Amino acid sequence: MADSTPSSPGKSLPVIDVSALVADGAGREPVAAQIGAACRAHGFFYVTGHGVDPALVQRLEDLSRRFFAQDEPTKMRWRMALGGRAWRGYFPLGGELTSGRPDWKEGLYLGTELPADHPLVRAGTPVHGPNLFPDIDGFRATVLAYIDAVTRLGHRLMEGIALSLGLPAAYFAERYTADPLILFRIFNYPTQPVPEGMDVHWGVGEHTDYGLLTILRQDDVGGLQVRTPGGWIEAPPVAQSFVCNIGDMLDRMTGGLYKSTPHRVTRNTSGRDRLSFPLFFDPNFEARVRRIEGLDSAATDDSAERWDRANVHAFSGRYGDYLLAKVSKVFPQLRDEVL
Template identity: 30%
Template sequence: MSSPVATAVSAAAPYDRAKALKEFDETRVGVKGLVDSGIKAVPPIFVHPPETLAELKRGSESESAPEIPTVDLAAMQESRAAVVEQVRQAASTVGFFQVINHGVPEQVLRRTLAAVKAFHEQPAEARVPVYRREVGKVSYLSNVDLFQSKAASWRDTIQMRMGPIAVDHSEIPEVCREEVVEWDKEVVRVSRVLYELLSEGLGLGAERFREMGLGEGRVMVGHYYPFCPQPDLTVGLNSHADPGALTVLLQDHIGGLQVETPQGWIHVKPQPQALVINIGDFLQIISNETYKSAHHRVLANHCNEARVSIAVFLNPSDRERLFGPLPELTSTKKPALYRNFTLHEFMIRFSKKELDGKSLTNFFRQ
């Protein structure tokens, strides 16, 4: 006769990850809902594999570690060529840099972060109606790759398409509507300047990227990283490379963003009023690998205060046009490293993978 303990063990249902994911998603209140419930331990769906956690521990923690470059756009008044060179150097090495004196008023930066934070910190019943996974609409969700990733990340997101055809502004939650629309205008202005500098850094005309419409497709995401009770077991955002051309990021003072460099993982330390800029896979490809996209990640938030960041992903607007390494940047000495593709094919490929690795650039390599 079996013992009561053995019977209980054999009767215990095995852990059903698919069921747990579905149940979490159906709460429609995200990670913030878990935190509000008073949870003291990270649920199994958020626990990352040992190899991922080991890699996190190898990240640079030294205060003397190198930092990503900072570019002062006001210096263009004295020497535009010097600023072009700074941008070119950053884009062709680490693929990340911060810009200061970009012309966005400090109160706009503060107001935008506060508005996105206010959305995520509304009562659950105010967030639930916006929770959805449909592409193209205003959507509040937890983990865009929730059902594809090996483990979920400790964050929630509101995402909005801002171009080439923006979502109806009435669909943007009122608590952040005015600020989101205003922020999109600022990003358009700043990105025009950045694209000119990046284009000149390749020896092209200042208008080359603008003529390609590289800033017309825009998706804005407002990430919210609440306090994590066990930050050593999960991440805020998996290591990944952005698929688009350029990303403009506004982050608050909490920190946690890291970028992979030849020297190892380094912190992207928050600077007051700075914007973080990074090269995406698309720009790496059309520059024929002169510019580099980089792996980056966000650590789980161990602070009692939530971390907020707002990224705008910039892409071409024409999804059927053929793109590839620009002819001006290829030669017999440096042939095209990638094949041509449409943006539609490019983004379909991205949507089929989880947020890790650099399979996009690998997939299109010749």
């Protein structure tokens, strides 16, 4: 296994109380300034005072553990191949790739719930459609309530990011996120060893996220690591918080002023399974992402510094095209079936 020891163990990510943003009252600008400083420094920060009900989060964790405790044939009743172009459902251990190597996790892909007769679904728009919900009492209602709550938080955080850039609070909503693309994942990192012969080194290998903002709830096990200018650091669990990080499209919009930051997850050797719940708050699928005019940054090509050697500033087109090009590498066999 690759060395997972952070090179800067004494450093930590900032913890920001965003209650003023959530309340939409006085004191938003100082919070926005803290978010801006975190985005400039390393693109990661914790948020507290977010207003998401702890009881809802606990229900989600409890129900998720019930799902993953089932045997694999039962979980495969909701496999992603049955989700079609909506790209929803369960994948087993080793079923998702990062940089061509399997990650040591299993998970459920979920998102905004759209009925079969919704115009986007009828048109066959990828990553839009109904979810595949396990038949566990309360699972569907809990997931949808959680997505709604964290999506509301995402709108407030994007207002803070806009203010941090000297823009009107509604800048992103008016251009990209009035109807955001919301993708939600429930991941389980098992404590069981990797079978002999599998080329697995990480829970999740080094990567950046694709869109605007990721809002992650992690349980108390830990394992997330972030690459900062000073080296890799731990992002351990902080009680009643979310970990937030910016994605490739915000990097592109800001001309590299706010960079999408590589991160990874170590293999779980804690003796307890680890759960994480990332929600991706992204531009509308049809949105064409453009650079924000007037920002003091001139990045045009940072591919030599990136983990994947890609130049996000050269991308032109719909956000959905960027997303599909990335996600299709994660599940190449599913890509061939549904795209």
